[in-house]
Every structure is written in C-alpha cells, then in structure tokens.
Amino acid sequence: MSNTLKILRHGPLMTIQDGGRYGFRAFGVSTSGAIDRASHAIANALVGNDREAATIEFALAGGVIEADEDVVIAVTGGACRIEIDGQSAPPWESHILLKGQKLEIGALRGAVWGYLAISGGISTAPVLGSRSTHLRTGLGGLDGRNLIAGDMLTLGATAALELRTLGLPWFRRPGAIRVVPGPQDNYFDRETWTTFTSAPFTVTTSRDRMAMVLDGPSLTAAKGHDIISDATVVGSIQVPGSGKPIVLSADGQTTGGYPKIATVASVDLARLAQLPSGQQFRFRAISADAAEDLFIDEKRRLDTVLESVCQPGAKRYWT
C-alpha cells in the first residue's frame, strides 16, 4: 500500500521536479529539474529525503493538498503563508501533516519558485532517469503535464514522523547577477557590452521554466543575430533580433541559433530566477574561473546547511 497525495486546489503552475535529467542533451532533451536547486534540496532534507528526491515545484503560489497517511512536509523557496487545517505553519521547517488534514500554501513573497517536499518523496515513474516534468515535450512528472485539482500522486514510504529544522540559515545574497562573457560576446561591440553590464534590466512576465525574457536597453549584435545553431546551457543569455535578452532556464532547449552574449554564473542562476517580475537588477561580468570558485563555495555552503538540519530544540550552531 503506497501513500497518496491528493491535489485539492492547484496554483498557477505546479509540476513534479527532482534533481534533473542528465545525459540526454546530445539527443535534444533538456535537463529540467528544480529551478532553485538549493531550495529544493533543503525542502527534501527537512523531511528526511534524499536531496534529489522529487518535490512539487510551484510558481508564485501553491494550492491545497492532503495525504491519505501521516507524512512530514516542508515548504521552501521564499517567504510564504502556509496553514495546516487553518493553523499557521512557517516555511523552511518541517511539519507533520496528518491523514486527511488540509495543507494550504499561499503566495510567495519576494520569490517566484517554491518547493513542497513530502516525506518519502513523490514516486511517479521516472522517464529517462528522472521524475522531472518537461512541459513542452510532455516528459516525466505526471503524464508530462502541470498538476491540477484532483490529481493523485503516489509517495514513497515515510521512514519516521520526525520534525526537522535548519541549524544554519540559508539566504540569498543581494547584488548584481554575475555573468561569464560569451561564448558569442564578440558579436557585440564595446558600447553594447558596456550597456549590458551597466544598465538596469528587469525580468518580464514572459517567463516560464524554459526561459526568462528581460526588459532593458535593446542590445544590437554588430555581427548579426544569427549564428550556426550550437549548444546552449542553463543560463545562456541569447540575444534575438528584438534586442531583448532571453535567459535559458532549466527547461530551455538544448541548441539555439541566437548569439549568446554571456552565461549566467551557476551561483546566481537561482537568484535571477527568483527575482520577482519587474524588479531591477544589473549584470556584472566575472571570469569563468571566478564563477567556478563561487559555485564551488556555494556548494560547500549548501552542504554545511544541509548537514545542519536537526531536530527542533537541538543546539543551534550560531547560538
């Protein structure tokens, strides 16, 4: 008998996501997976799951769910009003959701992507090694689509109904979004490059799991807006003829024909994706080596935070 989670009310975009689908980009298959990997991993750690286990990712606001067995749940990603049968239940820590209780997840504040982890993890059938949903191609998740009211999701077994909390806080640093120039920065003249790295940009509402369209000064490629299609990565900043940059996200296509002025440093991918639409930010160029250093440091910081997960009331590192 496996546990089942039922969606009673759905938010604007809810999908099943795990650590991602690897090894198939050469066949045109996007990596997918949680857009904010750290928040996803922390949600899992709080309910005793493997850090890559499948969670429900929601955009802007969650919904209402219930389970047919007692489970442990945690919501991360941003600040958010959460209630269990009307009782307030803060994000970034775990809660017990008893059989039949209703978990209501409200709107995220100051963030765009939220994560609901449930003990045991969501155990829908993996596709090409991953449970992540890729909406455009209908791969993974639940029939490759977004979750809607009435959906039933099978869960893995809950090992123990234990509450957990973070012993160390997880925070996103403010500041410019760091980018590595290229691979086609040579398609743009010096003046355009200076504009790119100094003018304010915003993420528009044209955003989804595939890409974010930015608004800001128009960027013209001196050498034209067509390249021979080559590989893209998560974080590639493409500049089409419209002059409005497009940042590829977790579900972004694997190849593209627009020049890529820069690539978002991995350390700042989630921070950019979590920026509310309309909020201004700037880009700052750093070297690929420096971006790697930052990524490695960030991974260590995340490992430390994941290791700090402990039972409530246990001695905290910072006290």
Added chain:
Amino acid sequence: MHNPPDINYPRIIRAGDRAVTVEFSSTIDEVSNRQVLALDTCLSTNPPAGMLETVPTYRSLTVIYDPQVVRGAAMATELGHRAALQASSDTGGRLFEFPILYGGEHAADLDDLARMKDLSVEDIIRLHLEAEYRVYMIGFSPGFAYLGGLPEILHTPRLAVPRQRIEAGAIGIGGQQSSISSLPGPSGWRFIGRTPAKLFDVRRDLPFLLKAGDRIRFRRISEDEANDLDRRVARGDIIVREIAA
C-alpha cells in the same frame, strides 16, 4: 574579454562555468561536422575526469563538466590537445532508409516550393528523393534531426511567419538544411511530406532512432502504405531499416 577578430580553428571557448565549446569551423560543412563527431567519439571512449555530457552540433562540440571535479581551464587544455590530434573523419554513421509520404495535409509548402523553383511537384520530389542526407545534429527538442545534403536547388528561406503547429514526422526545409520533426511544435520551416517513423518514443527501449553522423535515404510511399505504417508505429514497431552502405 572580446575574442580577437582573426580566429584560428579549432578554437576553444569557455561557455560559462560548466561548459567548454570546441569550434572547428565558421561554416556548416561535412568536414568540420566529422571533426566534431570524431572528437565526441574520442571523449566517450576515454572520458576526461569531470566530464558530464557532450553536445555535438554542426561545427562545434560542447562539453559539460563538473567544476567540483575538474576546472574549466584544465578541461579547455585537455580538449585543445585532443582536438589538435583529431583525424578529420569519423567512422561514418549508420545508413537508414526512411519511408516518406510526399504531399498531403502535412506538406503545406510543396506546391509553393514548386512554383518558387519553377519546377513541377514531381521534380521537387525526385530531387529530394535522390539525395543522401547526413544527420548533422540532434537538438531543439528530443530526437529532432537536422539534416545536411539537401540539393542546392531546393535551398529555400524560412517562412516569415512561423506556423503554430507542425506534426511529428514532418519533413522540412529551412535554408540549406532539411529536418525531420520528432514532436509536434511551432516551426518556420517549409514542409513537403512526412514519415510515419517516430524519431523519439520514450516507450521504446531505444527512445532515439538517430544520432549525429547517421545517414538517411528516403523511400517514397503511398498514402495507403503510410496509414499502414502509422498503425505499426502505434503498436511500437520500428519501421525504419538500417541498410548496408
């Protein structure tokens, strides 16, 4: 920060903090695509530490790595050595025969193409059918095949306004390239026919029919045969034949 205007190939480019790209040419040509695939084969045979996956495209190979295992600078050096050592030919992929139904509802551009080229529809079909195609890369969406080898007379610019939905299996022309669609989706290419074969089916043991470097010949089929093949594909049969070169 900016690359110098004069470029020597192969050229190694860092693409962010988790990818390095090796470019073999500034044009689409079979020689550089063979170099790409030869390097890809070399890397899959003897993978450098920290390499996660590779993405071969027309004239470049992108290597995605884990910076916690190998730094990009070291990966770039390693790829530089290997690229310099590459012979300019791969082993020359498999040869497949694909059934194709020309015309009909999935060939909205066939008549226009004939008018634009001042040829008959049958001439267009004959020209398309005579050529042998090479899979230059798989990309855009799962299993989508970009083909080279389209006869020059059939080169045609893309549509100004893309169509919202093109069905899986559609055979398209975009500039000097040809394509086989793997999933339904929007496209600005021009379409002349369809194959009942499914390039991508996640229910199969081998979800992807083609890989870069494979070669394709088309075999013309009738509407009746297409319908029959559709039924076999729906049952999970693979209807594409690998033929001796």
